[in-house]
Amino acid sequence: MTDTVSNTKTIQGRTGPWELVMGLEIHAQVASKAKLFSGAAVGFGAGPNEQVSLVDAGFPGMLPTLNKHCVEQAVKSGLGLKAQINLRSQFDRKNYFYPDLPTGYQISQLFYPIVGEGVVEVEAEDGSFFNVGIERLHLEQDAGKLIHDLSPTESFVDLNRAGTALMEIVSRPDIRSPDEAVAYVKKIRTILMYLGTCDGDMEKGNLRADVNVSVCRPGQYEKFKATGDFSHLGTRCEIKNVNSFRFISQAIQYEARRQIEILEDGGKIDQETRLYDPTAGETRSMRSKEEAMDYRYFPDPDLLPLELEQAWIDEIKAGLPELPDEKRRRLMSQYGLSQYDAVVLISDQAKADYFEQAAKGRDAKLVSNWVTNEVSARLAADGKDFSENTLPAAHVAQLVELIETNVISSKIAKEVFDHVWNGEGSPAEVVEKHGLKQVTDTGAIEKAVDDIIAANPDKAAAVAEKPQALGWFVGQVMKATGGKANPAAVNDILKAKLGL
Numbered sequence: 001m002t003d004t005v006s007n008t009k010t011i012q013g014r015t016g017p018w019e020l021v022m023g024l025e026i027h028a029q030v031a032s033k034a035k036l037f038s039g040a041a042v043g044f045g046a047g048p049n050e051q052v053s054l055v056d057a058g059f060p061g062m063l064p065t066l067n068k069h070c071v072e073q074a075v076k077s078g079l080g081l082k083a084q085i086n087l088r089s090q091f092d093r094k095n096y097f098y099p100d101l102p103t104g105y106q107i108s109q110l111f112y113p114i115v116g117e118g119v120v121e122v123e124a125e126d127g128s129f130f131n132v133g134i135e136r137l138h139l140e141q142d143a144g145k146l147i148h149d150l151s152p153t154e155s156f157v158d159l160n161r162a163g164t165a166l167m168e169i170v171s172r173p174d175i176r177s178p179d180e181a182v183a184y185v186k187k188i189r190t191i192l193m194y195l196g197t198c199d200g201d202m203e204k205g206n207l208r209a210d211v212n213v214s215v216c217r218p219g220q221y222e223k224f225k226a227t228g229d230f231s232h233l234g235t236r237c238e239i240k241n242v243n244s245f246r247f248i249s250q251a252i253q254y255e256a257r258r259q260i261e262i263l264e265d266g267g268k269i270d271q272e273t274r275l276y277d278p279t280a281g282e283t284r285s286m287r288s289k290e291e292a293m294d295y296r297y298f299p300d301p302d303l304l305p306l307e308l309e310q311a312w313i314d315e316i317k318a319g320l321p322e323l324p325d326e327k328r329r330r331l332m333s334q335y336g337l338s339q340y341d342a343v344v345l346i347s348d349q350a351k352a353d354y355f356e357q358a359a360k361g362r363d364a365k366l367v368s369n370w371v372t373n374e375v376s377a378r379l380a381a382d383g384k385d386f387s388e389n390t391l392p393a394a395h396v397a398q399l400v401e402l403i404e405t406n407v408i409s410s411k412i413a414k415e416v417f418d419h420v421w422n423g424e425g426s427p428a429e430v431v432e433k434h435g436l437k438q439v440t441d442t443g444a445i446e447k448a449v450d451d452i453i454a455a456n457p458d459k460a461a462a463v464a465e466k467p468q469a470l471g472w473f474v475g476q477v478m479k480a481t482g483g484k485a486n487p488a489a490v491n492d493i494l495k496a497k498l499g500l
Helices: 068-080 178-195 220-227 245-264 310-318 324-335 339-346 349-359 364-381 393-404 410-421 427-434 442-455 457-462 467-480 487-498
Strands: 010-013 016-029 092-095 105-108 118-123 129-141 145-147 156-158 165-171 207-216 237-242 272-277 282-288
Touching: 010 245, 016 178, 016 220, 016 245, 068 129, 068 165, 068 178, 068 310, 105 129, 118 178, 178 207, 178 245, 178 324, 178 349, 207 245, 237 245, 237 282, 245 272, 245 282, 324 339, 324 349, 324 364, 339 349, 339 364, 349 364, 349 393, 364 393, 364 410, 393 410, 393 427, 410 427, 442 457, 442 467, 442 487, 457 467, 467 487
Parallel strands: 237 272
Antiparallel strands: 010 016, 016 165, 016 207, 092 105, 118 129, 129 165, 145 156, 207 237, 272 282
């Protein structure tokens, strides 16, 4: 089960090809200072059970009070997903027992979610685009956390997370490969981070995905799309709580292969919930898939239906920031960037903002290269995000200006950047301090060219028959001038002297 199938919609089995079909449920923790139905604080790093109200702990007689800010964040997210905002929604109780669920039920939205259907345009690895339908976005409260590794005989319960607001974003089964699944989660994460409705921190579990995987024979998916009849698709298995892009891809690849082997051996797929074990690189059965009726859903008697006013939704919509798709199109039209460069920049809001600060009046393509390559690489090497970047955008702008005005060459610019990154001052100060100005004096370059030609008459004579040997002379001149000679001037003078 080690075959790499991350970028293909079809996997070859022993008995022929199979197609992958996936739908994802993304759980995004709402960016809020308080929980969904209580005033208890939300935050990472508090001691066990330090952020728990009587409501979260399920004390008898405690009544939930809906947090308006969380509702606003859900509406904002729905608008960002180009989805329908439902003016009337309802909270339901999903009843099940688990030690970290003190009330014995989770407050969620099953029948009437706050956000309905939408669509997200996703950029694939090859630069093409595909659409993923959004079925719904609903609000629900998170459960607590069980800790099993503090004692060999006991488990501990931490209710800090209990009651934290989650948005569950449910997609249509429009995802056809592991790469598409990863690209989709990245896009949703980027949108929510632009909106400020979720911080997108997957390491802390603030954004995680349940991945529904099934396989079918070629042609069956097209029949499903034409009819909406799920019987054309295979039985799906749900992989719970996958919290990294790499694990999402690996889990899908393993699970698809597992299902194909079972089907080709004459077996059938049991609809079940599974977990991905990244150490073993495999999915394991967690429980058989319960039907909705087992949860005994019913409207929460302590919460009235949620009714929103269109004027309030319009007000939220008017205050939305520029979203990734709009920013990509604007960067391409305003700065003449390629689609690839624009997509790389908009993937991180801080990176895109930094680029725009540095690109004012400069060669935008050159600025983009420095931002996405050199600056990003240095931050990654230091284990930092772009939001933690302390290098002023003005320094990148000045570095590009020095290249554009031929004060330094692109090669020298890398040396200048090293000094700037190490805190030695602005690019102009570094160039002055280390004497890195480009030699543009043609007299000085001519002398270096004459000296090298005189020292290598045989090579000079051979250039007429072998013009590509000119590169050797260019290298020698650059070496003789400490890399400071203007490369264009070196080429022109060499060609004139050597008769090319």
